[in-house]
Amino acid sequence: MNAVDxxxxxxxxxxxxxxLEAAYRDSHVGEVLERLxxxxxxxxxxxxxxxxxxxxxxxxxxxxxxGLSAGAxxxxxxxxxxPGTGKTTVAVRMAEILHRLGxxxxxxxxxxxxxxxxxxYIGHTAPKTRExxxxxxxxxxxxxxAYYLYRPENERDYGQEAIEILLQVMENQRDDLVVILAGYKxxxxxxxxxxxxxxxxxxxxxxxxxxxxxxxxxxxxxxLEQMQYRxxxxxxxxxREYIERRRAQPHFANARSIRNALDxxxxxxxxxxxxxxxxxxxxxxxxxxxxxxxxxxxxxxxxPGGEGPx
Amino acid sequence: MRITQGAFSFLPDLTDEQIVKxxxxxxxxxxxxxxxxxxxxxxxxxxxEMFGIPMFDIRDAAGVMSEVNACRKTFPNxxxxxxxxxSARGRESVRLSFIINRPAEExxxxxxRQEGPGRTIHYTTRAYATERPExxxx
Numbered sequence: 100m101n102a103v104d105x106x107x108x109x110x111x112x113x114x115x116x117x118x119l120e121a122a123y124r125d126s127h128v129g130e131v132l133e134r135l136x137x138x139x140x141x142x143x144x145x146x147x148x149x150x151x152x153x154x155x156x157x158x159x160x161x162x163x164x165x166g167l168s169a170g171a172x173x174x175x176x177x178x179x180x181x182p183g184t185g186k187t188t189v190a191v192r193m194a195e196i197l198h199r200l201g202x203x204x205x206x207x208x209x210x211x212x213x214x215x216x217x218x219x220y221i222g223h224t225a226p227k228t229r230e231x232x233x234x235x236x237x238x239x240x241x242x243x244x245a246y247y248l249y250r251p252e253n254e255r256d257y258g259q260e261a262i263e264i265l266l267q268v269m270e271n272q273r274d275d276l277v278v279i280l281a282g283y284k285x286x287x288x289x290x291x292x293x294x295x296x297x298x299x300x301x302x303x304x305x306x307x308x309x310x311x312x313x314x315x316x317x318x319x320x321x322x323l324e325q326m327q328y329r330x331x332x333x334x335x336x337x338x339r340e341y342i343e344r345r346r347a348q349p350h351f352a353n354a355r356s357i358r359n360a361l362d363x364x365x366x367x368x369x370x371x372x373x374x375x376x377x378x379x380x381x382x383x384x385x386x387x388x389x390x391x392x393x394x395x396x397x398x399x400x401x402x403p404g405g406e407g408p409x
Numbered sequence: 410m411r412i413t414q415g416a417f418s419f420l421p422d423l424t425d426e427q428i429v430k431x432x433x434x435x436x437x438x439x440x441x442x443x444x445x446x447x448x449x450x451x452x453x454x455x456x457x458e459m460f461g462i463p464m465f466d467i468r469d470a471a472g473v474m475s476e477v478n479a480c481r482k483t484f485p486n487x488x489x490x491x492x493x494x495x496s497a498r499g500r501e502s503v504r505l506s507f508i509i510n511r512p513a514e515e516x517x518x519x520x521x522r523q524e525g526p527g528r529t530i531h532y533t534t535r536a537y538a539t540e541r542p543e544x545x546x547x
Contacts, residue, residue, distance in 0.1 A: 233464070233475055233476065234467060234472065235472075236470075236472035236475070237468050237469020237470075237471055238468060238469065275471040276471075
């Protein structure tokens with residue numbers, strides 16, 4: 100290592116640059132990040148953090164190669180954000196990225212909720228939690244709505260036991276699995292306040308911002324493309340207006356609401372085509388959503404900002 | 410006397426690292442790994458006690474190793490083996506089985522002779538360990 104120190108800085112830097120390029124190519128992490136950019140709209144802070152983590156792991160690999168200490172960083176994460184902001188989708192990608200970078204060995208995702216971890220009677224919780232942890236070894240354990248694990252109003256709740264086992268494994272078997280907790284922001288904050296041990300063992304608290312109307316529209320276009328539908332120009336304007344109105348209403352779940360709206364539009368398009376049976380239907384009619392399909396939504400019945408579900 | 414059952418039993422005891430590699434090999438082939446223990450070393454004692462149910466949905470050796478270590482902790486002086494079960498149609502049997510834990514001292518076997526009709530002799534073996542009741546053998 101002394102020999103490396105003695106070398107002029109520029110030479111060492113150039114050598115490192117070559118290695119980094121090769122390591123980047125070999126890991127194929129570039130493709131994953133690119134896909135992340137392409138298929139996930141918005142979410143700038145999330146993508147930034149994923150890039151940082153990818154860079155750190157890549158640099159650690161190089162450090163390890165030249166004999167510098169490269170202690171595996173703790174990568175447990177918490178994803179907080181409103182419904183439909185893509186927490187689960189990112190978790191799946193995260194498993195893939197960490198696998199490409201060689202941080203987890205298998206790269207599968209085990210998604211669980213409270214029911215899978217916490218038992219119903221004394222002595223039931225520990226084996227249940229261990230079973231799930233065993234299944235997640237070598238991959239990513241995704242605990243959705245993690246705040247349900249802790250129920251302060253019931254002191255005999257078995258959730259605490261599950262949390263303790265989780266903490267122990269998160270600390271001692273850091274190389275074997277990555278735990279991602281996800282949930283709504285305010286409730287996760289309460290959860291972390293009452294479980295400081297959990298909060299301090301999680302290195303990355305990532306907040307998922309709400310989508311802007313423009314991003315939601317882009318998401319809608321992406322979804323339609325995947326479903327092989329098109330919007331007529333009028334329908335596009337209608338959808339834009341729909342998003343504006345829907346956002347102002349309660350129970351708005353970001354991308355999930357958009358998906359539901361599109362699914363309902365498809366239903367209306369289908370019955371519209373069905374009404375007109377007898378005439379010839381061409382390919383274009385089959386794949387085009389008209390403005391009427393969107394404007395029939397109950398969202399348009401209420402004045403903007405009104406109460407009530409869609 | 411060191412008993413030799415299953416794979417690798419003529420080799421020195423496997424290290425944890427080697428055990429992990431064998432388990433990984435099994436998992437890569439899609440076999441279900443299970444852990445079994447016994448304190449009756451007789452060669453015809455085929456069905457050992459199961460330590461937990463076979464692990465059908467585990468993807469990584471670390472999960473199996475946690476079970477292996479739990480078994481070692483519970484039965485430090487028993488024989489413990491790891492089995493890999495292949496559920497492929499037409500195969501449906503154990504493909505790999507090896508001992509990963511054995512008692513510190515293995516006293517071996519006595520030769521038992523039984524006098525039969527017409528001065529015939531029937532021979533069998535009996536493990537010294539089984540002279541004591543189950544659970545108090547090693």
